Amino acid sequence: MRPSPAEIVRTLVAGRLPGLAHLAHRPGPYHVRHATDPDGRVLLLVPVVSDLAGALRPTGGGGEVAVVLDVLDLPPAAGAPSLGRAWVSGWAGRLDGDEARSAALDFAAVEPTGDLLDVGTRFRLYRFEVVEVRWERAGTVRRIDPVEYAGAEPDPLHPVEAELLTELAERHSERLTGYLRRQLGLVADDPRWTPRVERVDRYGLLVSFGRPGARRRARLAFTDPVTDRAGLARALHPVLCPRAAVRGTADQR
Structure with missing residues:
Protein backbone atom coordinates (compact mmCIF):
# COMPACT_ATOMS: atom_id res chain seq x y z
CA MET A 1 0.00 0.00 0.00
CA ARG A 2 1.16 3.50 -0.84
CA PRO A 3 -0.43 6.93 -1.34
CA SER A 4 -2.37 7.35 -4.57
CA PRO A 5 -1.51 10.26 -6.90
CA ALA A 6 -4.72 12.01 -5.83
CA GLU A 7 -3.75 11.65 -2.15
CA ILE A 8 -0.29 13.01 -2.85
CA VAL A 9 -1.68 16.10 -4.56
CA ARG A 10 -4.17 16.68 -1.74
CA THR A 11 -1.26 16.41 0.71
CA LEU A 12 0.88 18.87 -1.23
CA VAL A 13 -1.79 21.54 -1.62
CA ALA A 14 -3.33 21.14 1.86
CA GLY A 15 -1.72 24.37 3.04
CA ARG A 16 1.38 23.34 4.99
CA LEU A 17 3.82 24.03 2.14
CA PRO A 18 4.64 27.36 0.43
CA GLY A 19 2.62 28.05 -2.68
CA LEU A 20 2.80 30.21 -5.77
CA ALA A 21 -0.24 31.58 -7.59
CA HIS A 22 -0.18 32.02 -11.36
CA LEU A 23 -2.99 34.21 -12.71
CA ALA A 24 -4.11 34.40 -16.29
CA HIS A 25 -2.83 37.50 -18.10
CA ARG A 26 -1.00 38.73 -14.98
CA PRO A 27 2.79 39.04 -14.55
CA GLY A 28 3.25 36.84 -11.43
CA PRO A 29 3.87 34.39 -10.01
CA TYR A 30 2.72 35.55 -6.57
CA HIS A 31 3.64 34.07 -3.21
CA VAL A 32 0.36 33.10 -1.56
CA ARG A 33 -0.91 31.85 1.78
CA HIS A 34 -3.34 29.07 1.06
CA ALA A 35 -5.26 26.17 2.54
CA THR A 36 -7.83 23.67 1.35
CA ASP A 37 -11.26 23.02 2.83
CA PRO A 38 -12.68 19.51 3.48
CA ASP A 39 -13.89 19.34 -0.14
CA GLY A 40 -10.47 20.18 -1.57
CA ARG A 41 -11.41 23.70 -2.62
CA VAL A 42 -8.48 26.11 -2.42
CA LEU A 43 -8.62 29.11 -0.09
CA LEU A 44 -6.32 32.11 -0.58
CA LEU A 45 -5.67 34.57 2.27
CA VAL A 46 -4.72 37.84 0.60
CA PRO A 47 -3.75 41.23 2.09
CA VAL A 48 -6.10 43.97 0.88
CA VAL A 49 -3.12 46.12 -0.05
CA SER A 50 -0.99 43.83 -2.21
CA ASP A 51 -0.11 43.09 -5.81
CA LEU A 52 -1.98 39.79 -5.54
CA ALA A 53 -5.17 41.54 -4.43
CA GLY A 54 -4.92 43.78 -7.46
CA ALA A 55 -4.30 40.83 -9.76
CA LEU A 56 -7.35 39.01 -8.36
CA ARG A 57 -9.60 41.95 -9.18
CA PRO A 58 -11.82 40.80 -12.09
CA THR A 59 -11.76 42.69 -15.37
CA GLY A 60 -14.32 42.85 -18.13
CA GLY A 61 -17.31 42.46 -15.84
CA GLY A 62 -16.55 38.92 -14.66
CA GLY A 63 -16.59 37.96 -11.00
CA GLU A 64 -13.78 35.38 -11.02
CA VAL A 65 -10.18 35.10 -12.15
CA ALA A 66 -8.39 32.00 -13.49
CA VAL A 67 -5.75 30.85 -10.98
CA VAL A 68 -3.20 28.03 -10.86
CA LEU A 69 -1.79 27.11 -7.45
CA ASP A 70 1.74 25.70 -7.73
CA VAL A 71 3.17 23.77 -4.74
CA LEU A 72 6.54 21.99 -4.53
CA ASP A 73 7.21 19.40 -1.84
CA LEU A 74 9.98 20.09 0.67
CA PRO A 75 11.56 16.76 1.74
CA PRO A 76 11.82 16.38 5.52
CA ALA A 77 15.55 15.53 5.52
CA ALA A 78 18.62 15.80 3.31
CA GLY A 79 18.65 13.04 0.70
CA ALA A 80 14.99 12.12 1.14
CA PRO A 81 12.98 11.92 -2.12
CA SER A 82 10.46 14.61 -2.94
CA LEU A 83 6.76 13.90 -3.37
CA GLY A 84 6.95 16.10 -6.44
CA ARG A 85 5.05 19.16 -7.52
CA ALA A 86 1.33 19.84 -7.80
CA TRP A 87 -0.61 22.30 -9.92
CA VAL A 88 -4.31 22.78 -9.26
CA SER A 89 -6.38 25.33 -11.13
CA GLY A 90 -9.80 26.92 -11.09
CA TRP A 91 -11.69 30.21 -11.05
CA ALA A 92 -11.13 32.21 -7.88
CA GLY A 93 -13.79 34.48 -6.46
CA ARG A 94 -13.78 36.74 -3.41
CA LEU A 95 -15.76 35.62 -0.37
CA ASP A 96 -17.82 37.96 1.81
CA GLY A 97 -20.19 37.72 4.76
CA ASP A 98 -21.15 34.26 5.98
CA GLU A 99 -19.14 32.58 3.22
CA ALA A 100 -15.99 34.37 4.33
CA ARG A 101 -16.58 33.50 7.98
CA SER A 102 -17.15 29.83 7.16
CA ALA A 103 -14.06 29.74 4.93
CA ALA A 104 -11.99 31.37 7.70
CA LEU A 105 -12.87 28.45 9.97
CA ASP A 106 -11.79 25.98 7.28
CA PHE A 107 -8.53 27.89 6.83
CA ALA A 108 -7.91 27.98 10.59
CA ALA A 109 -8.29 24.20 10.79
CA VAL A 110 -5.17 23.96 8.62
CA GLU A 111 -3.28 27.11 9.60
CA PRO A 112 -4.67 28.98 12.64
CA THR A 113 -3.13 32.36 11.91
CA GLY A 114 -4.34 35.45 13.76
CA ASP A 115 -4.68 37.29 10.43
CA LEU A 116 -7.94 35.43 9.90
CA LEU A 117 -9.44 37.72 12.55
CA ASP A 118 -8.90 40.60 10.15
CA VAL A 119 -10.70 39.06 7.18
CA GLY A 120 -12.95 41.80 5.83
CA THR A 121 -10.63 44.61 6.94
CA ARG A 122 -6.91 44.00 6.29
CA PHE A 123 -7.34 40.65 4.54
CA ARG A 124 -9.69 38.97 2.09
CA LEU A 125 -10.40 35.33 1.41
CA TYR A 126 -10.73 33.94 -2.11
CA ARG A 127 -11.81 30.43 -3.01
CA PHE A 128 -11.82 28.24 -6.08
CA GLU A 129 -13.08 24.77 -6.84
CA VAL A 130 -10.38 22.68 -8.46
CA VAL A 131 -11.21 21.90 -12.09
CA GLU A 132 -7.78 20.73 -13.32
CA VAL A 133 -5.09 18.78 -11.45
CA ARG A 134 -1.55 17.97 -12.54
CA TRP A 135 1.21 16.17 -10.62
CA GLU A 136 4.87 16.16 -11.62
CA ARG A 137 7.43 13.70 -10.29
CA ALA A 138 10.78 12.54 -11.69
CA GLY A 139 10.27 14.60 -14.84
CA THR A 140 6.85 13.10 -15.65
CA VAL A 141 3.63 15.12 -15.52
CA ARG A 142 0.42 13.23 -14.82
CA ARG A 143 -3.15 14.52 -14.96
CA ILE A 144 -5.38 13.59 -12.02
CA ASP A 145 -9.17 13.34 -12.18
CA PRO A 146 -10.57 16.32 -10.20
CA VAL A 147 -13.23 14.03 -8.72
CA GLU A 148 -10.54 11.66 -7.41
CA TYR A 149 -8.65 14.68 -6.04
CA ALA A 150 -11.74 15.96 -4.22
CA GLY A 151 -12.43 12.53 -2.74
CA ALA A 152 -8.88 12.01 -1.47
CA GLU A 153 -7.59 13.11 1.93
CA PRO A 154 -4.28 14.78 2.82
CA ASP A 155 -1.82 12.57 4.65
CA PRO A 156 -2.25 13.24 8.41
CA LEU A 157 1.47 12.67 9.14
CA HIS A 158 2.88 15.04 6.53
Whole structure:
Protein backbone atom coordinates (compact mmCIF):
# COMPACT_ATOMS: atom_id res chain seq x y z
CA MET A 1 0.00 0.00 0.00
CA ARG A 2 1.16 3.50 -0.84
CA PRO A 3 -0.43 6.93 -1.34
CA SER A 4 -2.37 7.35 -4.57
CA PRO A 5 -1.51 10.26 -6.90
CA ALA A 6 -4.72 12.01 -5.83
CA GLU A 7 -3.75 11.65 -2.15
CA ILE A 8 -0.29 13.01 -2.85
CA VAL A 9 -1.68 16.10 -4.56
CA ARG A 10 -4.17 16.68 -1.74
CA THR A 11 -1.26 16.41 0.71
CA LEU A 12 0.88 18.87 -1.23
CA VAL A 13 -1.79 21.54 -1.62
CA ALA A 14 -3.33 21.14 1.86
CA GLY A 15 -1.72 24.37 3.04
CA ARG A 16 1.38 23.34 4.99
CA LEU A 17 3.82 24.03 2.14
CA PRO A 18 4.64 27.36 0.43
CA GLY A 19 2.62 28.05 -2.68
CA LEU A 20 2.80 30.21 -5.77
CA ALA A 21 -0.24 31.58 -7.59
CA HIS A 22 -0.18 32.02 -11.36
CA LEU A 23 -2.99 34.21 -12.71
CA ALA A 24 -4.11 34.40 -16.29
CA HIS A 25 -2.83 37.50 -18.10
CA ARG A 26 -1.00 38.73 -14.98
CA PRO A 27 2.79 39.04 -14.55
CA GLY A 28 3.25 36.84 -11.43
CA PRO A 29 3.87 34.39 -10.01
CA TYR A 30 2.72 35.55 -6.57
CA HIS A 31 3.64 34.07 -3.21
CA VAL A 32 0.36 33.10 -1.56
CA ARG A 33 -0.91 31.85 1.78
CA HIS A 34 -3.34 29.07 1.06
CA ALA A 35 -5.26 26.17 2.54
CA THR A 36 -7.83 23.67 1.35
CA ASP A 37 -11.26 23.02 2.83
CA PRO A 38 -12.68 19.51 3.48
CA ASP A 39 -13.89 19.34 -0.14
CA GLY A 40 -10.47 20.18 -1.57
CA ARG A 41 -11.41 23.70 -2.62
CA VAL A 42 -8.48 26.11 -2.42
CA LEU A 43 -8.62 29.11 -0.09
CA LEU A 44 -6.32 32.11 -0.58
CA LEU A 45 -5.67 34.57 2.27
CA VAL A 46 -4.72 37.84 0.60
CA PRO A 47 -3.75 41.23 2.09
CA VAL A 48 -6.10 43.97 0.88
CA VAL A 49 -3.12 46.12 -0.05
CA SER A 50 -0.99 43.83 -2.21
CA ASP A 51 -0.11 43.09 -5.81
CA LEU A 52 -1.98 39.79 -5.54
CA ALA A 53 -5.17 41.54 -4.43
CA GLY A 54 -4.92 43.78 -7.46
CA ALA A 55 -4.30 40.83 -9.76
CA LEU A 56 -7.35 39.01 -8.36
CA ARG A 57 -9.60 41.95 -9.18
CA PRO A 58 -11.82 40.80 -12.09
CA THR A 59 -11.76 42.69 -15.37
CA GLY A 60 -14.32 42.85 -18.13
CA GLY A 61 -17.31 42.46 -15.84
CA GLY A 62 -16.55 38.92 -14.66
CA GLY A 63 -16.59 37.96 -11.00
CA GLU A 64 -13.78 35.38 -11.02
CA VAL A 65 -10.18 35.10 -12.15
CA ALA A 66 -8.39 32.00 -13.49
CA VAL A 67 -5.75 30.85 -10.98
CA VAL A 68 -3.20 28.03 -10.86
CA LEU A 69 -1.79 27.11 -7.45
CA ASP A 70 1.74 25.70 -7.73
CA VAL A 71 3.17 23.77 -4.74
CA LEU A 72 6.54 21.99 -4.53
CA ASP A 73 7.21 19.40 -1.84
CA LEU A 74 9.98 20.09 0.67
CA PRO A 75 11.56 16.76 1.74
CA PRO A 76 11.82 16.38 5.52
CA ALA A 77 15.55 15.53 5.52
CA ALA A 78 18.62 15.80 3.31
CA GLY A 79 18.65 13.04 0.70
CA ALA A 80 14.99 12.12 1.14
CA PRO A 81 12.98 11.92 -2.12
CA SER A 82 10.46 14.61 -2.94
CA LEU A 83 6.76 13.90 -3.37
CA GLY A 84 6.95 16.10 -6.44
CA ARG A 85 5.05 19.16 -7.52
CA ALA A 86 1.33 19.84 -7.80
CA TRP A 87 -0.61 22.30 -9.92
CA VAL A 88 -4.31 22.78 -9.26
CA SER A 89 -6.38 25.33 -11.13
CA GLY A 90 -9.80 26.92 -11.09
CA TRP A 91 -11.69 30.21 -11.05
CA ALA A 92 -11.13 32.21 -7.88
CA GLY A 93 -13.79 34.48 -6.46
CA ARG A 94 -13.78 36.74 -3.41
CA LEU A 95 -15.76 35.62 -0.37
CA ASP A 96 -17.82 37.96 1.81
CA GLY A 97 -20.19 37.72 4.76
CA ASP A 98 -21.15 34.26 5.98
CA GLU A 99 -19.14 32.58 3.22
CA ALA A 100 -15.99 34.37 4.33
CA ARG A 101 -16.58 33.50 7.98
CA SER A 102 -17.15 29.83 7.16
CA ALA A 103 -14.06 29.74 4.93
CA ALA A 104 -11.99 31.37 7.70
CA LEU A 105 -12.87 28.45 9.97
CA ASP A 106 -11.79 25.98 7.28
CA PHE A 107 -8.53 27.89 6.83
CA ALA A 108 -7.91 27.98 10.59
CA ALA A 109 -8.29 24.20 10.79
CA VAL A 110 -5.17 23.96 8.62
CA GLU A 111 -3.28 27.11 9.60
CA PRO A 112 -4.67 28.98 12.64
CA THR A 113 -3.13 32.36 11.91
CA GLY A 114 -4.34 35.45 13.76
CA ASP A 115 -4.68 37.29 10.43
CA LEU A 116 -7.94 35.43 9.90
CA LEU A 117 -9.44 37.72 12.55
CA ASP A 118 -8.90 40.60 10.15
CA VAL A 119 -10.70 39.06 7.18
CA GLY A 120 -12.95 41.80 5.83
CA THR A 121 -10.63 44.61 6.94
CA ARG A 122 -6.91 44.00 6.29
CA PHE A 123 -7.34 40.65 4.54
CA ARG A 124 -9.69 38.97 2.09
CA LEU A 125 -10.40 35.33 1.41
CA TYR A 126 -10.73 33.94 -2.11
CA ARG A 127 -11.81 30.43 -3.01
CA PHE A 128 -11.82 28.24 -6.08
CA GLU A 129 -13.08 24.77 -6.84
CA VAL A 130 -10.38 22.68 -8.46
CA VAL A 131 -11.21 21.90 -12.09
CA GLU A 132 -7.78 20.73 -13.32
CA VAL A 133 -5.09 18.78 -11.45
CA ARG A 134 -1.55 17.97 -12.54
CA TRP A 135 1.21 16.17 -10.62
CA GLU A 136 4.87 16.16 -11.62
CA ARG A 137 7.43 13.70 -10.29
CA ALA A 138 10.78 12.54 -11.69
CA GLY A 139 10.27 14.60 -14.84
CA THR A 140 6.85 13.10 -15.65
CA VAL A 141 3.63 15.12 -15.52
CA ARG A 142 0.42 13.23 -14.82
CA ARG A 143 -3.15 14.52 -14.96
CA ILE A 144 -5.38 13.59 -12.02
CA ASP A 145 -9.17 13.34 -12.18
CA PRO A 146 -10.57 16.32 -10.20
CA VAL A 147 -13.23 14.03 -8.72
CA GLU A 148 -10.54 11.66 -7.41
CA TYR A 149 -8.65 14.68 -6.04
CA ALA A 150 -11.74 15.96 -4.22
CA GLY A 151 -12.43 12.53 -2.74
CA ALA A 152 -8.88 12.01 -1.47
CA GLU A 153 -7.59 13.11 1.93
CA PRO A 154 -4.28 14.78 2.82
CA ASP A 155 -1.82 12.57 4.65
CA PRO A 156 -2.25 13.24 8.41
CA LEU A 157 1.47 12.67 9.14
CA HIS A 158 2.88 15.04 6.53
CA PRO A 159 2.73 18.17 8.73
CA VAL A 160 4.86 16.49 11.44
CA GLU A 161 6.92 14.17 9.23
CA ALA A 162 10.28 15.85 9.89
CA GLU A 163 9.65 15.79 13.64
CA LEU A 164 8.69 12.10 13.53
CA LEU A 165 11.82 11.14 11.58
CA THR A 166 14.01 13.02 14.04
CA GLU A 167 12.35 11.27 16.97
CA LEU A 168 12.82 7.83 15.39
CA ALA A 169 16.47 8.55 14.65
CA GLU A 170 17.30 9.99 18.06
CA ARG A 171 15.23 7.86 20.43
CA HIS A 172 14.74 4.52 18.67
CA SER A 173 17.68 4.22 16.28
CA GLU A 174 19.12 0.90 17.50
CA ARG A 175 15.84 -1.05 17.65
CA LEU A 176 14.53 0.45 14.42
CA THR A 177 17.77 -0.31 12.57
CA GLY A 178 17.69 -3.92 13.76
CA TYR A 179 14.07 -4.29 12.62
CA LEU A 180 14.82 -2.81 9.20
CA ARG A 181 17.82 -5.10 8.72
CA ARG A 182 15.69 -8.16 9.46
CA GLN A 183 12.86 -7.08 7.20
CA LEU A 184 15.19 -6.29 4.30
CA GLY A 185 17.48 -9.28 4.80
CA LEU A 186 20.58 -7.12 5.19
CA VAL A 187 23.93 -8.22 6.55
CA ALA A 188 23.94 -7.60 10.29
CA ASP A 189 26.20 -4.84 11.59
CA ASP A 190 27.65 -3.97 8.18
CA PRO A 191 27.77 -0.15 8.23
CA ARG A 192 27.82 -0.03 4.43
CA TRP A 193 24.26 -1.38 4.42
CA THR A 194 22.81 0.59 7.33
CA PRO A 195 19.14 1.27 6.52
CA ARG A 196 17.61 4.69 7.11
CA VAL A 197 13.96 5.79 7.22
CA GLU A 198 13.63 8.64 4.72
CA ARG A 199 9.88 9.26 4.71
CA VAL A 200 6.80 8.23 6.65
CA ASP A 201 3.15 8.41 5.59
CA ARG A 202 -0.16 6.88 6.64
CA TYR A 203 0.64 3.66 4.79
CA GLY A 204 4.18 2.92 5.93
CA LEU A 205 7.88 3.78 5.91
CA LEU A 206 10.14 4.53 2.95
CA VAL A 207 13.60 3.15 3.72
CA SER A 208 16.93 3.57 1.92
CA PHE A 209 19.79 1.09 2.20
CA GLY A 210 22.92 0.00 0.38
CA ARG A 211 26.45 1.18 -0.24
CA PRO A 212 27.20 4.88 -0.87
CA GLY A 213 26.48 5.73 -4.48
CA ALA A 214 24.30 2.65 -4.92
CA ARG A 215 21.49 3.22 -2.46
CA ARG A 216 18.19 1.42 -2.98
CA ARG A 217 14.76 2.10 -1.51
CA ALA A 218 11.97 -0.11 -0.17
CA ARG A 219 8.58 0.47 1.42
CA LEU A 220 7.61 -1.24 4.66
CA ALA A 221 3.83 -1.24 4.92
CA PHE A 222 1.78 -0.92 8.08
CA THR A 223 -0.91 -3.52 8.65
CA ASP A 224 -3.53 -0.77 8.40
CA PRO A 225 -3.29 2.91 7.41
CA VAL A 226 -2.79 5.23 10.38
CA THR A 227 -4.89 8.31 10.96
CA ASP A 228 -2.79 10.31 13.42
CA ARG A 229 0.38 10.36 15.49
CA ALA A 230 -1.11 8.04 18.11
CA GLY A 231 -1.95 5.57 15.36
CA LEU A 232 1.65 5.66 14.17
CA ALA A 233 2.84 4.87 17.70
CA ARG A 234 0.55 1.84 17.78
CA ALA A 235 1.73 0.69 14.35
CA LEU A 236 5.38 0.91 15.40
CA HIS A 237 4.88 -0.61 18.85
CA PRO A 238 5.84 -4.15 17.72
CA VAL A 239 9.03 -2.64 16.23
CA LEU A 240 10.09 -0.49 19.16
CA CYS A 241 8.97 -2.80 21.97
CA PRO A 242 11.55 -5.61 22.31
CA ARG A 243 9.01 -8.18 23.52
CA ALA A 244 6.44 -7.52 20.80
CA ALA A 245 6.14 -9.66 17.71
CA VAL A 246 7.51 -8.04 14.60
CA ARG A 247 5.46 -8.12 11.45
CA GLY A 248 5.67 -6.25 8.17
CA THR A 249 6.03 -6.54 4.45
CA ALA A 250 8.74 -5.15 2.20
CA ASP A 251 8.21 -4.07 -1.39
CA GLN A 252 11.65 -3.37 -2.86
CA ARG A 253 12.12 -1.16 -5.86
